Amino acid sequence: MEVLVPFSTDRPKSRLSSVLSRAERTAFARAMCTDVLAAVRAAGGEPTLLTTPPAESPADDLDVDAITAAAGIATPPVIVDDRALSAAVNAQLVDRRPTPDEPVAVVMADLAIATSAAIERLLTADGDVVIAPGRGGGTNALVVRDPSFRVDYHGASVRDHRRIAAAIDADVREIDSHRLASDVDEPADLTEVLLHGDGAAAAWLREAGFRLGVTDGRVGVVRE
Amino acid sequence: MEVLVPFSTDRPKSRLSSVLSRAERTAFARAMCTDVLAAVRAAGGEPTLLTTPPAESPADDLDVDAITAAAGIATPPVIVDDRALSAAVNAQLVDRRPTPDEPVAVVMADLAIATSAAIERLLTADGDVVIAPGRGGGTNALVVRDPSFRVDYHGASVRDHRRIAAAIDADVREIDSHRLASDVDEPADLTEVLLHGDGAAAAWLREAGFRLGVTDGRVGVVRE
Numbered sequence: 271m272e273v274l275v276p277f278s279t280d281r282p283k284s285r286l287s288s289v290l291s292r293a294e295r296t297a298f299a300r301a302m303c304t305d306v307l308a309a310v311r312a313a314g315g316e317p318t319l320l321t322t323p324p325a326e327s328p329a330d331d332l333d334v335d336a337i338t339a340a341a342g343i344a345t346p347p348v349i350v351d352d353r354a355l356s357a358a359v360n361a362q363l364v365d366r367r368p369t370p371d372e373p374v375a376v377v378m379a380d381l382a383i384a385t386s387a388a389i390e391r392l393l394t395a396d397g398d399v400v401i402a403p404g405r406g407g408g409t410n411a412l413v414v415r416d417p418s419f420r421v422d423y424h425g426a427s428v429r430d431h432r433r434i435a436a437a438i439d440a441d442v443r444e445i446d447s448h449r450l451a452s453d454v455d456e457p458a459d460l461t462e463v464l465l466h467g468d469g470a471a472a473a474w475l476r477e478a479g480f481r482l483g484v485t486d487g488r489v490g491v492v493r494e
Numbered sequence: 495m496e497v498l499v500p501f502s503t504d505r506p507k508s509r510l511s512s513v514l515s516r517a518e519r520t521a522f523a524r525a526m527c528t529d530v531l532a533a534v535r536a537a538g539g540e541p542t543l544l545t546t547p548p549a550e551s552p553a554d555d556l557d558v559d560a561i562t563a564a565a566g567i568a569t570p571p572v573i574v575d576d577r578a579l580s581a582a583v584n585a586q587l588v589d590r591r592p593t594p595d596e597p598v599a600v601v602m603a604d605l606a607i608a609t610s611a612a613i614e615r616l617l618t619a620d621g622d623v624v625i626a627p628g629r630g631g632g633t634n635a636l637v638v639r640d641p642s643f644r645v646d647y648h649g650a651s652v653r654d655h656r657r658i659a660a661a662i663d664a665d666v667r668e669i670d671s672h673r674l675a676s677d678v679d680e681p682a683d684l685t686e687v688l689l690h691g692d693g694a695a696a697a698w699l700r701e702a703g704f705r706l707g708v709t710d711g712r713v714g715v716v717r718e
Contacts (some may be wrong), residue, residue: 277672343707385670388670402670403689403690405686406682406685406712407713408713424711425711425713426706426708428689429689429706446609446611446612446672446673447670447676447714448627448629448671448672448674449670458630460715461630461631462630465631466563472560473584482631482650487648487649489630489632
């Protein structure tokens with residue numbers, strides 16, 4: 271199955287700026303993308319990177335060779351689109367016209383603890399539209415088998431995607447996965463990477479000095 | 495399978511005190527417990543409430559009849575133990591000596607979006623020890639089939655439970671479930687209940703005026 275992996279080079283992971291510098295956020299975002307591409311491939315998916323044009327700062331540009339070399343996988347196709355996420359994904363859905371025989375999946379590039387087993391549950395689930403909800407109401411991964419389905423990633427998109435699917439009488443399934451629900455946006459999300467990650471992103475964090483720490487009975491991360 | 499459901503009457507849900515009064519926290523904790531008991535029963539489990547002695551404030555006491563009447567289920571057995579969570583659960587494991595034929599499960603009472611399907615995945619998974627990790631490193635649900643396994647819920651317990659199981663050569667499986675990972679401790683967790691809950695806890699929150707709201711592109715809850 272073709273799997274679109276959107277990766278934005280515009281202000282990568284800005285909500286991690288309290289704990290990571292700009293250059294570190296770029297490097298960490300690439301490491302997470304490495305893990306996602308590797309998990310998609312291991313699950314039998316064929317990833318295509320859907321990215322934004324070269325960034326204002328060349329250091330933030332998509333370095334697809336670095337990303338894939340770390341995963342030990344072949345370089346995937348890259349599509350560049352300067353539109354916002356929903357418009358860029360919808361353009362691909364219009365272009366590809368997904369059907370039950372030729373579905374299209376969309377998997378976010380910051381699912382740092384996604385395993386091939388979790389991606390496989392997504393890709394093999396029945397349903398005209400299969401949704402893996404993100405914590406906080408996002409849609410972290412999708413499979414589309416209906417050519418008229420469109421995405422709207424703004425706000426509580428999992429709710430909007432349920433509605434959009436219902437409006438076109440598409441059968442919806444949801445994948446109940448902590449690994450797919452855990453996109454990495456904020457410092458608290460790094461805890462999940464250290465607890466459950468075993469790929470490039472977890473290795474990058476450990477190398478950067480991050481460790482689990484317990485304060486007031488709550489588990490978080492500290493940087494040595 | 496016997497399923498212990500620990501429910502503390504001591505300072506219920508204190509980390510929700512910025513958004514709920516003491517009486518509200520008690521009522522909401524009971525509603526979550528109702529949903530968990532109903533999901534356990536629907537999954538074929540036999541719940542036993544493991545609770546603390548009568549609270550300082552009688553209003554916080556376990557009101558098991560109210561909890562079960564709302565779920566439309568028979569009143570489960572209640573065990574009262576004044577020790578801390580780990581000691582109380584370990585006393586039950588010593589007493590029951592779980593085996594592959596007579597396993598014992600432990601499911602937290604604040605898994606407000608746990609469905610019977612998610613609990614069924616837990617109860618039917620193979621493994622001497624089956625762990626459903628909670629967000630932040632807790633252990634939200636467990637199945638124990640080895641009489642020598644003991645719990646230690648302090649800190650990043652999922653890591654400790656992996657180690658404890660390894661030390662006794664017990665085979666460990668983890669359940670990858672967002673619904674089981676989502677215990678409700680902090681205001682941000684209420685978002686998940688409104689997005690994914692369909693039981694007593696979600697109804698209680700809506701009745702109390704909570705709605706989803708989007709601020710700065712992030713989804714949270716507002717109270718009307």
